[in-house]
Amino acid sequence: MKLSLINLKNFRNINKLEYTPCEKLNILSGENAQGKTNILEAIFALGTTFSFRTREDNNLVKYTADGFSITGKYEKENRLINAALNFSSNTGKIYKINNKKTTRSNIDRLRVVLFTPDDLYLIKGSPSHRRDFVDFILRQISDEYVYNLQNYAKILKKRNLLLRDNGVRSKTFKIINELFIDSAVKIILARINFVNILDETARQVYSELTNERYKIKIRYAISFPLDNDKINLDILTKALQKQLINKNEREVIRKSTLMGPHLDDIHVYQDDKMARIFASQGQQRNIAISLKLAELYTFKKIKGFFPVFLLDEVLAELDDEKKQLLVKHLATADFQSFLTSVNFGNINYYSAKFSLVINGHLE
Amino acid sequence: MKLARPLENLIDQLIKLPTIGPKTAQRLALYILKIPEGEARLLAQAIIDAREKVFPCPRCGYLTDTDPCMICRDVNREKGVLCVAEEAKDIIAIERTGFRGRYFVLNKEFNLMEDNNLEDFNISGLRKMLVSGEIKELVLALNPDIDGEVIARYLAGIAAEYEVKTTRLAHGLPVGGDIEYADEITLRMAIEGRKEI
Numbered sequence: 287m288k289l290s291l292i293n294l295k296n297f298r299n300i301n302k303l304e305y306t307p308c309e310k311l312n313i314l315s316g317e318n319a320q321g322k323t324n325i326l327e328a329i330f331a332l333g334t335t336f337s338f339r340t341r342e343d344n345n346l347v348k349y350t351a352d353g354f355s356i357t358g359k360y361e362k363e364n365r366l367i368n369a370a371l372n373f374s375s376n377t378g379k380i381y382k383i384n385n386k387k388t389t390r391s392n393i394d395r396l397r398v399v400l401f402t403p404d405d406l407y408l409i410k411g412s413p414s415h416r417r418d419f420v421d422f423i424l425r426q427i428s429d430e431y432v433y434n435l436q437n438y439a440k441i442l443k444k445r446n447l448l449l450r451d452n453g454v455r456s457k458t459f460k461i462i463n464e465l466f467i468d469s470a471v472k473i474i475l476a477r478i479n480f481v482n483i484l485d486e487t488a489r490q491v492y493s494e495l496t497n498e499r500y501k502i503k504i505r506y507a508i509s510f511p512l513d514n515d516k517i518n519l520d521i522l523t524k525a526l527q528k529q530l531i532n533k534n535e536r537e538v539i540r541k542s543t544l545m546g547p548h549l550d551d552i553h554v555y556q557d558d559k560m561a562r563i564f565a566s567q568g569q570q571r572n573i574a575i576s577l578k579l580a581e582l583y584t585f586k587k588i589k590g591f592f593p594v595f596l597l598d599e600v601l602a603e604l605d606d607e608k609k610q611l612l613v614k615h616l617a618t619a620d621f622q623s624f625l626t627s628v629n630f631g632n633i634n635y636y637s638a639k640f641s642l643v644i645n646g647h648l649e
Numbered sequence: 650m651k652l653a654r655p656l657e658n659l660i661d662q663l664i665k666l667p668t669i670g671p672k673t674a675q676r677l678a679l680y681i682l683k684i685p686e687g688e689a690r691l692l693a694q695a696i697i698d699a700r701e702k703v704f705p706c707p708r709c710g711y712l713t714d715t716d717p718c719m720i721c722r723d724v725n726r727e728k729g730v731l732c733v734a735e736e737a738k739d740i741i742a743i744e745r746t747g748f749r750g751r752y753f754v755l756n757k758e759f760n761l762m763e764d765n766n767l768e769d770f771n772i773s774g775l776r777k778m779l780v781s782g783e784i785k786e787l788v789l790a791l792n793p794d795i796d797g798e799v800i801a802r803y804l805a806g807i808a809a810e811y812e813v814k815t816t817r818l819a820h821g822l823p824v825g826g827d828i829e830y831a832d833e834i835t836l837r838m839a840i841e842g843r844k845e846i
Contacts, residue, residue, distance in 0.1 A: 428833070429832055429833040429834060430833050430834050430837065433834050437795050440762050440795050441762075441795065443762065444761075444762045444763075447763070447764070448766075453766065456766055456767070456768060457766075457767050457768065457803060457806070458766040458767040458768065458799070458803075461767070461799050461802045461803055462799065464802065465795070465798060465799065465802075
C-alpha cells in the first residue's frame with residue numbers, strides 16, 4: 287500500500303493541509319508541538335477511523351471548528367482507492383471508501399503499522415504487551431483466530447468462576463474444561479506458527495540494523511511444560527490435559543486458572559540472552575523496531591501486500607550508527623514509511639522526502 | 650414538553666418492549682389513542698388473554714393453551730425423533746420446515762457463561778421422555794455459539810446414559826447465499842461438514 291495524497295481540515299492544530307508523500311521514506315521534521323505527530327495520527331485515523339492518542343473524537347477537532355475532515359488516496363495491489371473520514375459533533379463519524387459509506391473492517395482500508403516511543407514496553411514490559419502485539423496482527427490476518435480468542439475469553443471467565451465457587455466437581459466444569467483445552471490449543475498453535483515466521487524475519491532485520499553484530503531469537507513460551515520437542519494439536523492437547531490434572535489442587539486453592547494462552551509469553555533473546563534483562567535501553571528500542579518491521583514483512587507474506595509504516599519519534603533515543611542503519615533500511619525498503627523527528631543531526635538522507643512542519647503547515 | 654399522565658404512562662410501558670425506543674413508543678401510544686376505542690380494548694384484552702391462557706406445555710415446554718400441547722397430542726408425529734431447542738421461538742421456526750418429530754424446550758432464562766450452571770436446567774421432563782425407550786434419536790437444535798456448545802455436550806452425555814443417538818444441526822452456508830461472502834469460520838465448518846452427492 288502506498289499513500290499518495292492526504293488532505294486535512296480542522297484536524298488538531300492544522301487548519302488546512304495537503305501532503306503528497308513519496309513512495310518510500312517520508313520524513314516529517316520540526317520543533318516540538320508543530321504538528322508532526324498530528325499528520326501521523328491523521329494517516330492512522332484514515333485507516334482505522336480512530337486515533338492512537340485519544341478515544342475522544344472531539345479532541346481531534348481544531349478548537350475553532352466543529353468537525354474535522356481527512357481524505358486520502360492510496361494504491362493497493364495496483365488499484366487506486368480513495369478514503370474519507372469526516373467528523374462533526376452533529377453527524378458523528380462518517381467513514382467512506384471509494385465514496386461509499388463503510389465501516390473500519392472494509393477490506394480496502396488503508397493498513398498501517400505504528401511505532402511509538404511506548405512500544406519499548408514490547409521488550410521490557412509485562413508479557414501481556416507481547417501477547418497483545420501478536421494478537422493484534424493475528425486478528426488482522428485471521429477471522430478464525432478472532433473467533434477462537436473471543437470464545438477463549440468467555441470460557442476462561444467461566445472456568446475461573448467455577449474454581450471460585452467450588453464447582454470443580456460439577457458437570458459444567460468437566461465440559462468447560464474440555465472446551466477450555468480445545469480453544470487454548472488452537473490459539474497456542476496459531477501463535478506458535480506466527481512467532482516462527484516472525485522469528486525468521488526479525489532475525490534478518492535485526493542483523494541488518496546492527497551491522498550483523500547481534501542476533502535475536504524469538505520463541506513462544508508456553509505456560510505449561512511439554513514433554514515432547516515436536517508441537518502439534520495432539521501433543522499440545524495431551525500436555526495441557528495432563529498438566530491441568532497435576533495442577534488441579536493448586537488451581538482450587540488459588541481459585542483461578544494457572545495455565546493457558548492468557549499466561550503465555552513471547553521470549554526475545556539477544557545473543558541467546560533474555561533481551562528484557564540483558565539488552566541496553568538503546569538495544570531494546572532497536573529490537574522493538576525490528577519486531578515491528580518483522581510485523582510488516584510477516585503481514586506481506588500472509589496478505590500479499592505491505593501496510594504503511596508510521597514511526598513516531600524513534601530516532602531520538604538511538605545512537606548515530608543505529609539511526610543511520612534504520613533510515614537506510616526504511617529508505618531502501620519496498621514499503622512506504624513516515625518518520626517524525628525533531629532533529630536529524632548528521633544523518634545521510636539516502637532518498638527520502640523531507641518536509642518541515644511549522645505550526646500546522648508544511649514548508 | 651409535558652404530556653398527560655396516562656399517555657406518559659402508556660409510553661413508559663411500551664418502551665419496556667424489546668426493539669422499541671422512545672420515538673417508536675411515542676408513535677405507538679399516539680396511534681393507540683387514535684384508533685376506535687373497541688380496537689384498543691381488543692388489543693388490551695388480547696394481552697391479558699395471552700398472559701392468562703398461554704403457558705409452557707408441561708411435557709415439552711412449547712407454548713400452549715391446552716395440556717398437553719397440540720404437538721404432544723398429535724398421534725401422527727414421529728415418536729422416535731426428539732428435537733431439543735433453547736426457546737419456544739426456535740420451535741416455531743423449526744415447525745415451518747415441516748419437521749415431524751417431537752420437541753423439548755429448555756426455556757433457558759439465564760446466562761450459562763455467568764453465574765448459572767448446567768445443573769440449573771430443569772431436564773426432568775427430558776429424562777422422563779428418554780427413559781420411556783420410545784426415543785431413538787435426540788436432535789440438538791442449539792445456537793452455534795459457546796452456550797450451545799456447552800449444552801450440546803451436556804445433553805449428549807445424558808442421551809448416552811439411555812443409549813440414545815445424538816445429532817446436532819449442521820453449521821454451514823445459508824441457502825441462496827454466496828460462497829464469496831461467507832465468513833471464514835462458517836465456510837470452514839461447511840467444508841468440514843461437506844456431504845457426498
